Amino acid sequence: MTSSTKNQAERTVLVGVPASPGFAMGKAFPIINREVSVVEETLPESRIAAEEQLFLKAVNKTVAEINKIKEISESRTGLRDSLIFATHLMILQDPGLVNGILDKIRKDHKNARWAVHVVLGSYIDKFEKIDSPAMRDKAADLRDLYNRLLGAMDDSGPVLEDVATDDGVVLVAHEFLPSFLMTIKPGQVSALAMDTGGRTSHVAILARSLQVPVVSGLRNVAALIKPEDTIIVDGSGGMVIVNPNEDDIRRFHERQEVYERQRRELFTMRRLEPMTRDGKYITLHANIELPTEAEKVMDFGATGIGLYRSEFLFFRKDAPSEQEQCEAYKQILETVAPCPVTIRTLDAGGDKLVPGITSANEANPFMGWRSIRVCLDREEIFCEQLRALLMANMRGNLRILLPMISGLSELRRAKMLINRCREELESRGHKVAAVKVGVMIEVPAAVMLVDKLAKEADFFSIGTNDLIQFTLAVDRTNELITDMFQPHHPAVLSMIYQTVMAAHRQGIPVAVCGEMGSDPFSVLLLVGLGVDELSMTPWSVMATKKIIRSMNFEDVRETALTVLTMDDAESVNAYLKAKYAQTIKDLGISSLLGDDGEKQN
Known part of the structure; x- marks a missing residue:
């Protein structure tokens, strides 16, 4: 559920889903999706082989990219979380998907980018229409592959803007994709705020492993946030405060201090017996x-x-x-x-x-x-x-x-x-x-x-x-x-x-x-x-x-x-x-x- 309240001109409070615990405050860095333009072309027979090769090379390049991201994930978050990217590889190498795109090129004489757009887009549409968080996670996986394949075919790289490297940056987006999250360097961002997702989404799972606070399910945070807005992210309570006032900042520091103290205190339990009184x-x-x-x-x-x-x-x-x-x-x-x-x-x-x-x-x-x-x-x-x-x-x-x-x-x-x-x-x-x-x-x-x-x-x-x-x-x-x-x-x-x-x-x-x-x-x-x-x-x-x-x-x-x-x-x-x-x-x-x-x- 999302709600907003304005107690003064620019202060806004948004309530979403507590997806990854912790507290952070920093400057907003909105992640804007570049427009992906795909034009339909009907090809002469002489260009079919070249378009096939363009698509297959894009698949190989994307496989290599995902394997690299999977290795990063294994080292940073463990094998279980890296399985998200193993799933990406299985989807990308699925014969039904690959052959469907190749058939669109060979039989319909369509260009490779359009073939990917139509075939993979139909998969995405199907999963997005199923009212289930698990299916929406699957649609996000497919969008991740869609963006990477199209980028690999025109050497444009990832479709998301580069992330600022300042300490304390809070990334804000309509949706984060798992592979993008794994490209962020340790300490590069302090928290995430996103319109979509929930506690069980792939991004939330990865963020908890990386100990990055996240509030998801905010619905309209991407539209509200402007670059350089100051944001407080409460990943434990599921709340985001945009342009906080002095009281907000004071409470944030108090709660952050309590949170860190409680984390430290827990370690005193390690050598004690799990025995009731x-x-x-x-x-x-x-x-x-x-x-x-x-x-x-x-x-x-x-x-x-x-x-x-x-x-x-x-x-x-x-x-x-x-x-x-x-x-x-x-x-x-x-x-x-x-x-x-x-x-x-x-x-x-x-x-x-x-x-x-x-x-x-x-x-x-x-x-x-x-x-x-x-x-x-x-x-x-x-x-x-x-x-x-x-x-x-x-x-x-x-x-x-x-x-x-x-x-x-x-x-x-x-x-x-x-x-x-x-x-x-x-x-x-x-x-x-x-x-x-x-x-x-x-x-x-x-x-x-x-x-x-x-x-x-x-x-x-x-x-x-x-x-x-x-x-x-x-x-x-x-x-x-x-x-x-x-x-x-x-x-x-x-x-x-x-x-x-x-x-x-x-x-x-x-x-x-x-x-x-x-x-x-x-x-x-x-x-x-x-x-x-x-x-x-x-x-x-x-x-x-x-x-x-x-x-x-x-x-x-x-x-x-x-x-x-x-x-x-x-x-x-x-x-x-x-x-x-x-x-x-x-x-x-x-x-x-x-x-x-x-x-x-």
Whole structure:
């Protein structure tokens, strides 16, 4: 939502989406899109070959540019965020897209620039008409490629103006494209303000990794801002103040000082135990995407890795070999040994397209051929990964996690393949350490069978993102039903509680590795429901530890049992807010997590 208020001639307050936390103030630098002029030409036969070559050379040049940007992203923000650009490469090299453009040149005798404009433009139009943030992100990816291809064909380079290099610059635009953001040098800008996007957009994800404050969804900020306007960006509360007055500037400095102090204070949590005031220990682990991230996990106070998403090894042109996988897994396992490491087996499909394995043509990919279904259908790929995992487990601290399990037959077949791979390795003379095998509880069917699954699994890990989505039949990327994606819906909480109770009856632990594990109110609720372990981004570990050390287990358990009797999410949220909002505010962590909630007029 966007609103504006003018208390004096030039002061304007805009409220949008808090996309990346933090506070910044500086001079505005509007990013203006150059006009892209594309003229339709009908070509004689003699020019067709030359236009084909012009297009193909532009593709090769753009691929090289994106690969360079992808390398920059990997070094600055990590492998997970660089996958945005891996997706760009997959789109650009898609045979349907490339052949469609070539056909427009060859069969219709159109010039290459017009062919790109028509074919890629039709893709963009299609995604923009779908009322879903995820589809609009896809349209932004395609616009990024569109601009680069046209620029490569006339050597005009990127279609955005060069960015000023002054310290403290606040970039303002209708839309930022991910590749543009990665070309900005560290320290070159202090914040971003944009008309489009949300907290889950690609730009927001990258900005949080780069620790650049962002407010998105402002709708008309690009039209309002003039060069050299002074701007305050509150990325924690989702607010932009244009030409602030003295009171605004004073409050900005106060809040910025508080924010930085709270960041520093969090680091005092690193060596403290995640134990409630009445002695209940809650295991805190970290989620990682890149093997080298394992070195940082302990620095943030985690005591192990609760989720390593192994599919990120596969986001490359050629699948990693068994030996390459083994080395990657070994690096993680040995870095944090003797602490446990949970490695999820290949979770391909859905929004994670793996070259040579998954398809982009499924009508409903999130409920299609993905995760354990892919692995069990492609045993050669699955067994190669299992052998690599077992060989890497030299220190005996590996836990294998199976995603998207919906029934006993899948679990039993996966365990059978693990045993087969163990026997195969032992027959070759390898010594194979014991390994625990866990099940991700993220499908309602798994909850219905949780008592039976608990008898055959060594641990559970609840993937709350998918569990909420599947339980409530709500696409969390669709803004038309965003309000219906409720982590505290009674059905979701009941499923979590059922899972915990069934696991504890069999003496196995339960972890939560979804986004609920780093939300303050959800942490209090999950601990009360009996969850044994929380896994989250490394940075969130310290804030979560601070929450745990502030609570009494018996108090949050009583709260959780009370909440389980409630009829709707609104009642649950109101009850939690009334009971714990002041406590969370006193802990001083809200602004660090990007939900400050304080709006100024």
